[in-house]
Amino acid sequence: MTAARAEVVAGGPGRFRSARRRASAGLFRRGWLRATLLLSAPAAWFVLIYLAALAILFVSAFWRVDAFTGEVVHQWNLDNFKTIAESPAYRTIALRTIGIAAAVTLTDALLAIPFAYFAARLAPRRLQTVLFVIVLVPLWTSYLVRVYAWRLILAHDGILNWTLHKLGFGGVDIAYSNWAMWVVFSYLWLPFMILPVWVAFERVPDSFLEASADLGARGWTTFRRVLLPLVLPGVVAGSIFTFSLTLGDFITPTLVGGAGSDFIGNVVYSSVGIANNVPFAAAFATIPLLVMGAYLLVARKVGAFEAL
């Protein structure tokens, strides 16, 4: 680098060129140097901003707020965690959040696998493009407004019940309930499951399937024994998103949840907003943090990071 700059000062374009070549050849050979240079900017961004921010937040979980002044007291203690562990309400909320996140993930995987299989391996080219756009359009449509549309569908006198009545069935009463949240979350995050699974199906070489067929496996057996294991990393990659997006949400529970539909996110949000109790919010937020941390470690084992 310095050599190159010296050349620039000293000489004309020709010499500059050769210097640049020498410098870049040197960089090419010294991989670590180039890697360090390339990595420095993104690494700085992540360490100085993101990790620092996370550290500040989670350190505060061990502090407490003075009840009288409302100020944070820098005094190490586990009171916040004790409150969370001892109150059945917080346990219920945490279990509800994790349970619904798991249900949504499972639902999306079941919905997405056949769809992605068809889209990646059976659909003609033109239809593929159409399907791809259909999967992507929801991502360009405001999340809030889509949730709002679902309220209209699921309401007591909404479209779903209207249709059921027209067809001669009785209505269902699932508006503003955990069922509604399950449906809406599954809808919201479905594209995030479909896309990685789709890619995973595309990556399977045709030769594998031919080999399987040659060995006498029937269509279903090939799908189950050959294809599914190969696309598993894609499913796990998608599940990271469906799971974590559900885990951290607080707006959908507010909009379509019922009387007992608070999520971890709602408690965290109100702890910061209402009580200005960041230490408690941070302590409660460690639950999704730990759950996601464990999830990511398992996902990495399965090779999901390659399929992201």
Add this chain to the structure above:
Amino acid sequence: MRNSRNRGAPPAHPALARLTVGLVTLAMTAVVACGGGGSGGSTTSSLPTSVGRGEGQLNLIAWEGYTEPQWVKPFEQQTGCNVSAKYAGSSDEMVTLMRQGGGTQYDMVSASGDASLRLIKGGDVQPVNVALVPGWKDFIPQLQSPPHNTVDGKHYGVSLQWGPNTLLYNTRDVTPAPDSWATIYDPQFKGRITVPDNPIQIADAALYLSKTRPELGIRDPYELTQDQLTAAIDLLKSQRPLIKKYWALASDEIDLFKNGDAVVGASWPYQTITLQDSGAPVKDLIPREGATGWADTWMLSAHARHPNCAYKWMQWISTPRVQAEQAISFGETPANTKACPYMDRIQAGACTKYHANAPASYFASIRFWRTPTRDCGNGSQDCTDYTTWQQRWTEMKG
């Protein structure tokens, strides 16, 4: 959600860290090259005696619907103060927003009574000279120096609008017409009741208990001892299985009533008006136990960067015509008594409909939102504070 500055800051090397954040942000700002930025803050303790030139900008924290183009546009044209409004979902959010970034982000907030005292006690707002606001002298007397925004004779802002929390019901499904808050605790309407998702709702339960269970000795729904709070929470717990949804946004309740999910609930007049306009068969009333209510104040941040524009805003928003426009738009009652003829001009009969000419007894029948504190007014510190209310509310909902 937003925490105030210095909350959660580790003690070590703050200067270094701030420098880092500062540098990163500086670099970012160069990239972004966004305009704006204000002049220095003003934290003078003495009241201004005149309003200077506008600073060209005014940052507000407001209830949605309080900064409608109808009256913001003319204000901007007349004063050159460009209004940016941030909508808050709750009083609590307003308090947090006001403390954000050292309190310099926003100039004013349209705080309700359950937030205003917290802001005053927290030193987040500064006294204003009401003599500079011509409309103030025409306010109904109760709102010129109300306890929720005036402390020790200092006015921390000017009153704006007020209204009751009403009982809303579907006239087709709820017969005979209710006249008591007992309706929202009635198992007959299981799964079709909605109440606000707000800890201050505890006061509504306490108000009801003060009439139905006098042995509890509740005199003021915002001053509850531990036992009284527990009684209110128990009532709310018994109500919990009957609730369809705790509404968070006004539009939640509108949708719930419009689409048949709820037939009775606690409401604001705004929802009633909107629902009636859309043809829904609903009515509201103040039940015989009385009602809680809100009285909003435009308060001036202690660190406001645009104080002149803020004063101009207080002057503008207190004029009878703007008061009338806002009252009708939101369905509340103006503080300025001279708004009445303007209201009738916009909508015949509006003055009476929105109680702008109601007798003082009407005002007195409403228990206005206040921040519960430990101090019960009798010298002892045995009342429950708002943080406790919030925790009990969250735990009650589960």
Add this chain to the structure above:
Amino acid sequence: MARVALRVWVALIVLFLLFPILLIALYAFNESNVQSWPLPGLSTKWFASTFHNEAMRQALWLSVRAALIATTIAIVLGSMAAFAVHRFRFFGRETVSFLLVLPLALPGIITGMALNSFFAWGTVDFSLTTIVIGHATFCIVTVYNNALARLRRTQTSLVEASMDLGADGWQTFRHVTLPMVATALVAGGLLAFALSFDEVIVTTFTAGAQNTLPLWIFGNIRLGQQLPQVNVVVLMVIVVTIVPVTLAQRLTRDTGVLRTGTGRGRADASTHAAVAAEPAP
């Protein structure tokens, strides 16, 4: 039989994905400002009032700027990280992948709260800058994943050949590497843009007095005085974005340099999906 069942399944999912969006489009023409079924009446009055809504225009413009800047940062930083991780083995490169994916994989409320504490601590004013910092942080990974996936499927021999033929590092980058990954960057960048454009949760914690489009929408939903305006805006956004989305899809599939697959569907896996993404509320 199974084929028929599969087709029905796919058709149902298409309906599931599209129906709410059709509904949004329909209710842009709602006469009333309250949503109910069936539609009480049709009207186009909301279109004019939306276009004249100054607050909406400002929010839209802010969102576009925030998304553009965040995407640019994401493309630069994300591709740098991808090149480094792809080209060179070094200690902790696994950690890089793990780290970059964190802002997407951790719930948005954690990222939002953390950044909020951080800015508050550094006494940084909330502004477009802080919004962009928040968005760029979780957008980097979409570009990174896309670029890395593409790099993994291209042959390093090409780069070596280029160097052997006398091209210097810059020339090789400019004429060989960049064309190879360009479409992947476009795909990743588009996704990053979409994520940033629709982000609500992190933005609530990092925005100051200014509203992005999703925050404007949330504000408008609260009272719902002009609810159909929200539908009008969303409908416009769909109409405007459907073209670039389709184009990008064609672009990244058909002109991908050095596609490895021979089979029809194999195309370029990463291209489309890059996937990863969090619209995150």
